[in-house]
Amino acid sequence: MTKIGLEIHCQLTKLESKLFCPCKADYREFEPNTNICPICMGIPGSLPLLNKSAVEKATLIAMALDCSTPSKIAFFRKNYFYPDLPKNFQITQLNVYGNTSIGWEGKILVGNSKIRIRRIQLEEDPGRLIYEGVTEKTKLTLVDYNRAGTPLVEIVTEPDFETPHQVREFLNILSDLLENLNVSDPGLEGAMRADANVSIEGGSKVEIKNIGSFHDLEKAVHFEITRQQSLAERKIEIIQETRQWDDGRKITISARTKEEEAEYRYHLEADIPWVRIDDNTKKQLQVHMPESISSKKERYVSKYGITSQVADILSSDRYFSELFEKANNETNAKDIANMITTDIMGLLDTREKREMSKLEGDHISDLVGYIKSNKITRASAKLALDEVIKNGKQLSEIIEDLDLGHVSDESTLSDIITEVIDEEVKAVENAKENPEIVNFLVGKVMQKTHGKADPELTLALLKKNLGL
Numbered sequence: 470m471t472k473i474g475l476e477i478h479c480q481l482t483k484l485e486s487k488l489f490c491p492c493k494a495d496y497r498e499f500e501p502n503t504n505i506c507p508i509c510m511g512i513p514g515s516l517p518l519l520n521k522s523a524v525e526k527a528t529l530i531a532m533a534l535d536c537s538t539p540s541k542i543a544f545f546r547k548n549y550f551y552p553d554l555p556k557n558f559q560i561t562q563l564n565v566y567g568n569t570s571i572g573w574e575g576k577i578l579v580g581n582s583k584i585r586i587r588r589i590q591l592e593e594d595p596g597r598l599i600y601e602g603v604t605e606k607t608k609l610t611l612v613d614y615n616r617a618g619t620p621l622v623e624i625v626t627e628p629d630f631e632t633p634h635q636v637r638e639f640l641n642i643l644s645d646l647l648e649n650l651n652v653s654d655p656g657l658e659g660a661m662r663a664d665a666n667v668s669i670e671g672g673s674k675v676e677i678k679n680i681g682s683f684h685d686l687e688k689a690v691h692f693e694i695t696r697q698q699s700l701a702e703r704k705i706e707i708i709q710e711t712r713q714w715d716d717g718r719k720i721t722i723s724a725r726t727k728e729e730e731a732e733y734r735y736h737l738e739a740d741i742p743w744v745r746i747d748d749n750t751k752k753q754l755q756v757h758m759p760e761s762i763s764s765k766k767e768r769y770v771s772k773y774g775i776t777s778q779v780a781d782i783l784s785s786d787r788y789f790s791e792l793f794e795k796a797n798n799e800t801n802a803k804d805i806a807n808m809i810t811t812d813i814m815g816l817l818d819t820r821e822k823r824e825m826s827k828l829e830g831d832h833i834s835d836l837v838g839y840i841k842s843n844k845i846t847r848a849s850a851k852l853a854l855d856e857v858i859k860n861g862k863q864l865s866e867i868i869e870d871l872d873l874g875h876v877s878d879e880s881t882l883s884d885i886i887t888e889v890i891d892e893e894v895k896a897v898e899n900a901k902e903n904p905e906i907v908n909f910l911v912g913k914v915m916q917k918t919h920g921k922a923d924p925e926l927t928l929a930l931l932k933k934n935l936g937l
């Protein structure tokens with residue numbers, strides 16, 4: 470049996486400052502090594518000051534993942550030397566004096582399978598190493614400490630996954646959840662990273678590190694299962710080790726044999742006192758916990774009569790569900806939801822596009838209203854959407870500017886229909902035996918009117934002309 474476990478690192482990107490100092494948590498906008506201070510650089514004599522909001526946001530994640538949460542938390546030093554770690558130790562958490570990490574024993578449902586969460590801990594991110602240079606001789610390693618000390622939540626699962634596909638599903642659910650809790654923006658580069666451990670048939674556990682995207686993680690796990698199966702078939706021993714994902718060659722390669730935990734010389738971080746999280750604080754957090762994705766979905770189905778499938782897509786995306794909530798959805802809620810999930814999601818499929826978009830909720834309700842009252846065709850509505858996204862103008866203005874109004878004037882339409890009938894002699898002949906072909910002729914009229922012809926009127930006039 471295949472067993473896969475994950476360790477996911479999520480940055481709390483919605484925080485103002487780093488975990489133990491006032492430097493910005495959002496390090497991405499800075500020139501290298503300018504978002505630093507004596508605390509995150511580990512200058513002797515500096516003392517860490519715990520960011521209260523980070524504890525609260527991490528606790529929110531633990532609660533949302535159904536974890537038990539502690540009455541007090543403790544921090545530990547994990548000692549190791551690496552150039553991206555200026556202090557030579559990382560401040561993290563460890564459950565050695567009872568459960569003192571942010572959360573433990575939670576669960577998340579992926580389809581019908583329960584994935585157990587072993588532990589959640591709050592820790593600091595190290596800096597970043599950047600490799601430059603072209604040849605072996607001119608190779609340079611640069612270090613940027615801007616990221617050092619950024620708040621990170623590590624989520625460790627039990628080895629409950631059986632397929633790479635399940636891993637991918639889980640990560641999608643988790644990133645939706647983090648976005649919905651407003652604690653992290655998983656779309657930001659490096660905001661969500663994962664390591665996986667894989668074993669087959671009760672054999673040794675192999676850890677895969679250095680995986681940059683969910684897509685690659687799925688592929689890396691798949692590769693590792695195949696590699697281990699092939700070794701097992703040839704009766705070659707699978708050794709416990711850490712392997713790196715080589716993105717270029719799409720394979721895992723041996724990196725080092727796995728360290729034992731004791732080698733990190735964990736010990737209690739004496740510069741940060743144990744922090745109490747009382748029941749009152751937890752209750753307060755619970756009150757402010759945003760509606761869960763599943764209850765939002767239920768509400769969409771029961772209140773607005775949206776299909777379960779559409780509600781599923783809409784509720785799991787924070788941006789689009791907010792757009793839906795902001796649209797005037799007292800009437801036409803179902804059509805608004807459909808327009809968001811079919812047309813708008815396609816037009817705004819990247820973070821950059823969403824940030825640039827001028828589309829507001831009211832635009833969508835207006836547009837659906839225009840379609841329903843036959844003032845505009847669906848094809849024209851798409852053009853109008855494109856335009857609103859670009860300039861945010863009122864719909865009435867756009868329809869006038871682009872001349873998108875319906876062609877529902879009978880004499881104009883009749884002229885165009887006569888033209889089509891003259892041009893499509895063969896189709897006209899066949900249409901008498903095969904009524905399906907009439908739709909083809911409607912399509913031709915649509916082409917000539919750039920999608921603006923009233924479809925019902927066109928069909929009626931065509932049938933009349935053809936004597937059907």
Ligand SMILES: [Zn+2]
Nearest residue numbers: 490492506509
């Ligand atoms: Zn700092």
